[in-house]
Amino acid sequence: xxxxxxxxxxxxxxxxxxxxxxxxxxxxxxxxxxxxxxxxxxxxxxxxxxxxxxxxxxxxxxxxxxxxxxxxxxxxxxxxxxxxxxxxxxxxxxxxxxxxxxxxxxxxxxxxxxxxxxxxxxxxxxxxxxxxxxxxxxxxxxxxxxxxxxxxxxxxxxxxxxxxxxxxxxxxxxxxxxxxxxxxxxxxxxxxxxxxxxxxxxxxxxxxxxxxxxxxxxxxxxxxxxxxxxxxxxxxxxxxxxxxxxxxxxxxxxxxxxxxxxxxxxxxxxxxxxxxxxxxxxxxxxxxxxxxxxxxxxxxxxxxxxxxxxxxxxxxxxxxxxxxxxxxxxxxxxxxxxxxxxxxxxxxxxxxxxxxxxxxxxxxxxxxxxxxxxxxxxxxxxxxxx
Ligand SMILES: Cc1cc2nc3c(=O)[nH]c(=O)nc-3n(C[C@H](O)[C@H](O)[C@H](O)COP(=O)(O)OP(=O)(O)OC[C@H]3O[C@@H](n4cnc5c(N)ncnc54)[C@H](O)[C@@H]3O)c2cc1C
Numbered sequence: 336x337x338x339x340x341x342x343x344x345x346x347x348x349x350x351x352x353x354x355x356x357x358x359x360x361x362x363x364x365x366x367x368x369x370x371x372x373x374x375x376x377x378x379x380x381x382x383x384x385x386x387x388x389x390x391x392x393x394x395x396x397x398x399x400x401x402x403x404x405x406x407x408x409x410x411x412x413x414x415x416x417x418x419x420x421x422x423x424x425x426x427x428x429x430x431x432x433x434x435x436x437x438x439x440x441x442x443x444x445x446x447x448x449x450x451x452x453x454x455x456x457x458x459x460x461x462x463x464x465x466x467x468x469x470x471x472x473x474x475x476x477x478x479x480x481x482x483x484x485x486x487x488x489x490x491x492x493x494x495x496x497x498x499x500x501x502x503x504x505x506x507x508x509x510x511x512x513x514x515x516x517x518x519x520x521x522x523x524x525x526x527x528x529x530x531x532x533x534x535x536x537x538x539x540x541x542x543x544x545x546x547x548x549x550x551x552x553x554x555x556x557x558x559x560x561x562x563x564x565x566x567x568x569x570x571x572x573x574x575x576x577x578x579x580x581x582x583x584x585x586x587x588x589x590x591x592x593x594x595x596x597x598x599x600x601x602x603x604x605x606x607x608x609x610x611x612x613x614x615x616x617x618x619x620x621x622x623x624x625x626x627x628x629x630x631x632x633x634x635x636x637x638x639x640x641x642x643x644x645x646x647x648x649x650x651x652x653x654x655x656x657x658x659x660x661x662x663x664x665x666x667x668x669x670x671x672x673x674x675x676x677x678x679x680x681x682x683x684x685x686x687x688x689x690x691x692x693x694x695x696x697x698x699x700x701x702x703x704x705x706x707x708x709x710x711x712x713x714x715x716x717x718x719x720x721x
Contacts, residue, residue: 353377355487355496357475359388360512361709362695363502364458364467365716368433371465373720379467380496382489384474385512389455391504394511395709396443400451402430402713403437403444404706412702412711413589414676419718430713433458444706475503477520480688497690500719504696505670506531515664517697524688527675529699533667535708536588537580538600541657547637548576552630554602554654558587561597566590569606579656586703588661589671598658604638605629605651622647669708673699683719694719 354370356363359381367379381388392400403426409415427437427444434457436447446453462469474490478499485499506515518528551573558566570583579600591598619625622644626635642650664670674693678686683698685691694715702708 353496354379354498354500355485355494356381356500356502357487357517358502358504358512358695358697359383359469359471360391360502360504360695361389361712362504362715363500364389364462365713366500366502366694366719367467367716368458368462368465369716369720371462371467375465380494381462381467381469382473382475382487383469383471383512386472388459388469388471391508391511391513392455392458393451394508395451396445396706398451399445399449400454400709401443401445401706402454402709403427404710405439405442405444407705407707407710411707412700414700417676417698417700418711418714419681421714426710426714429717433461442705475517475520477523478691480691483690485688485690498692499690500692500694501697502694502715505673506664507533507667507670509665513670515670521674526678526685526687529672529675531670531672532591532594533661533664534589534669534671534701535585535704536667537575537578537662538584538588538591538656539578539659539662540600541659542641544574544578544637545576547574547633550574550631550633551581552602552604552634553606554583554604555606556583556587557601557603558590559599559601560590560592562599572602578659578662582704585668589701589703591658591661594658594660600656600658602654602656603652604654605648608648608652668704669701670696671699671701673697675699681718683715692719 354377356367363381367381370377370379395401405423407423409418409421412418431437435453437444438447476488476490478488479486484495484497487494487496487499503517504513507513522528551571554572555569556572557564566587568583568586571581572579572584573581587600622642623635623639626638630638638651674697676699679693680686683692683694695712700711702711
């Protein structure tokens with residue numbers, strides 16, 4: 336039993352309370368479900384400052400929610416060790432226990448309905464069935480570690496709880512609830528925050544790309560950090576008016592660790608330059624003739640202006656852009672950086688503050704596109720209980 340202080344009404348009522356979770360996102364709701372399944376009698380309350388639980392889920396996977404990957408490679412996370420003994424089979428069994436079937440499209444896993452709304456509805460139904468309480472439009476303000484628990488302060492109340500679980504996500508997409516206010520609170524509690532920057536995000540380049548804004552090209556993309564290859568992947572690059580986008584560029588952006596270094600994004604826009612293409616290219620007397628056979632007119636104009644007349648094949652295979660900046664947090668899918676993992680135990684409890692836990696994107700843990708980040712958020716809920 337612990338006490339709840341209600342400042343507004345100025346009285347103290349005694350209630351049974353065990354666990355307060357901050358944030359009704361993927362990791363917060365997954366944690367609440369797992370705690371309730373293991374300890375059905377515990378009181379579990381989620382404090383969410385927006386007016387809707389699991390709002391971001393609706394935006395994931397273009398509304399389809401790509402929640403896993405058949406070929407998930409844990410070495411692609413920045414801290415693979417946190418994934419422990421990950422098993423794809425176990426993971427699918429676990430997410431399906433929320434009450435929906437899944438299916439694979441290529442390697443990517445989606446709810447069978449291909450609707451993120453299904454994931455949101457079924458998770459909230461399961462949480463409700465288990466008795467999880469969700470307080471919407473309530474803002475987490477601060478906390479204090481007290482004897483055998485944590486005193487949690489919000490803009491409405493002060494709660495005494497046995498455990499506090501911080502599941503506030505990062506700074507990306509403020510419109511979906513992530514205002515980054517958590518980092519100021521945690522700095523007061525002396526946590527080291529690994530520097531934050533937008534992740535899975537378009538890149539602004541020094542080279543002008545206005546002419547080809549909105550056009551796409553298939554390419555093999557290499558990222559060079561001070562001249563050294565740190566990333567390579569095939570994909571479709573989408574030109575923006577001032578830079579580059581597309582999944583392959585999002586994945587490359589996660590490898591730009593120190594924006595003060597020199598980063599170059601090198602496109603090979605002839606990834607299939609072999610066989611017929613290689614044998615026949617000499618029939619074209621000038622580069623524009625070659626380009627016109629393979630690219631749309633605007634791309635021909637753009638590439639022509641940036642490649643040599645003689646070595647145009649080599650130039651197209653080595654088409655360089657210089658990193659200028661990331662697009663902002665509002666345009667990013669995830670936040671890179673966060674609470675340093677050195678500060679948490681394997682069950683995500685803080686090493687410095689007993690009974691305070693961190694789950695999901697608020698920790699310095701991230702992966703590429705393709706279901707990696709939701710996998711991490713959902714799995715946290717399980718690991719908390721291990
Ligand atoms: C457009 C988009 C598409 C994406 N698509 C995919 C995809 O297809 N597959 C994939 O794996 N990942 C995808 N992601 C990434 C994925 O959604 C996140 O990594 C994941 O949701 C993180 O979960 P989380 O619980 O840690 O944080 P969040 O989902 O961000 O939840 C945090 C919650 O905490 C609340 N909160 C924050 N501060 C406070 C406070 N002070 N008080 C109270 N509440 C607070 C927020 O309102 C929010 O509801 C996508 C992200 C975006 C933006």
